[in-house]
Structure formats: C-alpha cells, structure tokens
Amino acid sequence: MSNLAQMSMAALIWTFGATAIAGDFDGSRPLVCAPVEAMDCVSGEGCEKGIPEDVGAPAFMRIDFARRVIIGPKRSSPLSAMEKDPHQILLQGTELGLAWSMAINTENGKMVTTFSSRDGAYVLFGSCTPL
Template structure:
C-alpha cells in the first residue's frame, strides 16, 4: 500500500517542479544571462570561435521582460520586438549601429544572440537563469 502511494506522489512532485522550472523562462520573470561562447563572422571568411570578451560582450546581462530592456554593465538596450514562437522567445533591437536578436529556449534557458552590421556578425551562445 505504501509503495502504491509513493509512486503517484513522486509523479506529482516531479510534474509540479518541472512546471515551475519551465515557467522560469516564459517571459514572466527577469533573467540573468551569461554568454559562454562567441563566434565572429565576416563574408567570404570562416567564422572564428572565441570567448565573449573577445568580441566585447559583457560577462552577464539581465533581461527585464516587463520593462522591455536588456541591461548590461555599461548600457541598457531597449527590446524593440518580443515574440513567443513555439518553445522560444524571440527578442530584437539595435545598439551601437548593430542589429541584434536573441532566441531564448523556454524549456531550459539556453540562448543564442546575434549582432550584425554590413561588415559582419557576432554570435553568442549562453544560458539564462531566473533572478
């Protein structure tokens, strides 16, 4: 009898905790994100891998969905477009003569950001966590 009760209880606890984790990345909570890998790309050349510091990216950035801004240590960038698409949130804006976009996985908080101009592009890969 005790075993019969434990299995449904464990399933309920797991279901509730995975719902809480999934909702961490649905745009309802502020996030802090850390880029961990960077790529620099130019037309006609191979992309070069490096670390975010190599391309001038901050170690951490905060996403405030309610205020529609991404805040770094030196500047705040307005989010001009925000869209939920399937299992991701898509953000877009401009800063320092660059167009940027970010795709945030709503299941696990992984993110990919791109920054582009007429001269080339930077790609950042990282992860976010709720504040």
C-alpha cells in the same frame, strides 16, 4: 499523503530543485544570461571561435521583460520587438550601429544571440537562469 510519500517528494524536490520549472523561461520572470562561446564572422573570411570577451560582450546581462529592456554592466538596450511561441522567445533591438537578435529556449534557458552589421556578425551562445 503518507509520510514516506512526503519524504520521497521532498527528496525529489531537493535533488532536482535547481532544475528549471515550467514558466521560468516564458517571459514572465526576469532572467540573467551569460554568454559562454562567441563567433566573430566576416563576409568572405569565415568565422573565428572565441570567448564573449573577445567580441566585447558582457559576462552577464539581465533581461527585464516587463520593462522591455536588456541591462548590461555598461549600458541598457531597449527591446524593439519581442515574440513568444511555445518553444522560444525572440528578442530584437539595435545598439552601437548593430542590429541584434536573441532566441531563448523556453524549455531550458539556452540562448543564441547575434549582432550584425553590413560587414559581418557576432554570434554568442550561452544560458539564462531566472532571477
């Protein structure tokens, strides 16, 4: 490879180095996820939009796929189920009387998490990044 080609490649890597690379969101590496938007939904009443703090969600949570656990600042939640396909990773569990599900886009790390009970649901939207 010529010096010009090497410098061009280095410039591209430097410019786009923060962009996710293949494998970052396939479950092979731990992730840290941050919910940024929340919905609080009650049957028959609709949903209210807010921030994750409004529904008691942590600002950050870590996902340790190897240990099959999600770790927050106050507690950890074991994964009851995990399923992967080329487009997403699906995680499920229960905590504090709620059933939860998380879907992580394997291309860009965007996530959607739901917590549900017999009375309603919380929906969180956010992003994950590899540790």
